[in-house]
Amino acid sequence: MSQSKPTGATASIEAIAKAALTKEADALYQMAAELPADFAGAVSGIIGATGRVVVSGVGKSGHIGRKIAATLASTGTPAYFVHGSEASHGDLGMVTADDICILISNSGETTELRDITLYTRRFNIPLIAISSNPESVLMQAADYKLCLAKAPEVCAIGKAPTTSTTLTLALGDALAVAVMEQRGFDADQFQVFHPGGKLGSQMSRVSDLMHGVDQLPMVAPNDPMSEVLLAMTSGGFGVAFVVADGLLQGVITDGDLRRNMDHLLDKSAADIANSDPTRIAPDMLAAKALAIVNERKITALPVVDDAGAPVGILHVHDLLRAGVA
Structure with missing residues (x-):
């Protein structure tokens, strides 16, 4: 099976890339200007949790969720990722009443998140929702609603998760940074969590x-x-x-x-x-x-x-x- 080849000139390909990056950057600026009203509350909720931050999502949202959990964990906030589908098949047992959950779904209607959403409601586990749809089932159920900026996906058909995943990732970074600064997380603590590699070496005293x-x-x-x-x-x-x-x-x-x-x-x-x-x-x-x-x-x-x-x-x-x- 032959593969299709680029039909445009290099300049045309570069123009597509620059346009995509510019549109995503514009969306980030828009989100900074329209920071969700519940953002500060979500940060306080994470800091106040005596357990861990449980992040869940499926598909591209799941990939972003894994990174958010890893960033939180590496900056002093115990966190881990639970796949939405696996949660329905026993992994809900990993979520305790002391935890706080971050559920990610661009549409807010992801079927695989239904069970973990209901679980948080049943056991009064604080729920942070990240979605583009403020009227969705997920957002209506959440204690803290972090709605993404209204910005189109940058792919040619406007459907592939591109802008939305970038916004979600950046919002996760903003949460982690706000939490670590509120906790007073310093360089000594950072070095404890990053002992390996060049970064760990540079953090040595x-x-x-x-x-x-x-x-x-x-x-x-x-x-x-x-x-x-x-x-x-x-x-x-x-x-x-x-x-x-x-x-x-x-x-x-x-x-x-x-x-x-x-x-x-x-x-x-x-x-x-x-x-x-x-x-x-x-x-x-x-x-x-x-x-x-x-x-x-x-x-x-x-x-x-x-x-x-x-x-x-x-x-x-x-x-x-x-x-x-």
Whole structure:
């Protein structure tokens, strides 16, 4: 069976794509301007639920529902997806009286959602409905009605779920963002839920990656450079920390050695050290530390506490090994 080939020129194909994207973007702007009246109530309902958020839908709405549930779960709100048809065959047992449900149906008349809708009404489980039809059975049954903006589907026949699914996905994102901000969900909590991959690495703190105080190449201000060189070599970081009274007084790097080659061994650590080195805190995000390394073109950073005492050292290789760079 032969496949049909594009009949228009490339410019014509690109025009179709641009028109589709523009129409969907316009629909999003329209929805932002016409935010459903029940949106704030739905957010409060999610926050007030002592159980989980149960998201359900079928077809394209089901695919979007899975993403909404995943986004909620990854931003601090326990959530999972239940397929509308499977709910009628035993999965209703997964929904408890402590939960809150989000049911998605563009028409609001999806037969497969009938049983889970009735279940929420029977057991007084709060129901958030997302639909384009405010007069539908689903919307009339809901506690919180999130009606999509009146915007046509962008497909050629105006039937395939396109604009409507984009609006539903964006509305789900808006719910998740509003809930996480109301909960005060922060970067530390986000890292707990995203430990893997590059994102998880970038959410790590300096304290997670640094070498501890027992590995620091430390010297005193009056130490001769012969001892400083030994400390720099044995430490393996290419630097030495100049410490007095437990506080960081300066840092000596390979660059400092090259700039002071004349009579180097006749000098002391204090003569060579940079007395105002870049310092970072142990609770700084690793991604921020990487930005400092790149901006200032340095390979190692002293990590100090609030009093200025050295507590560790972070090398660019530590960032590379952790996948932050």
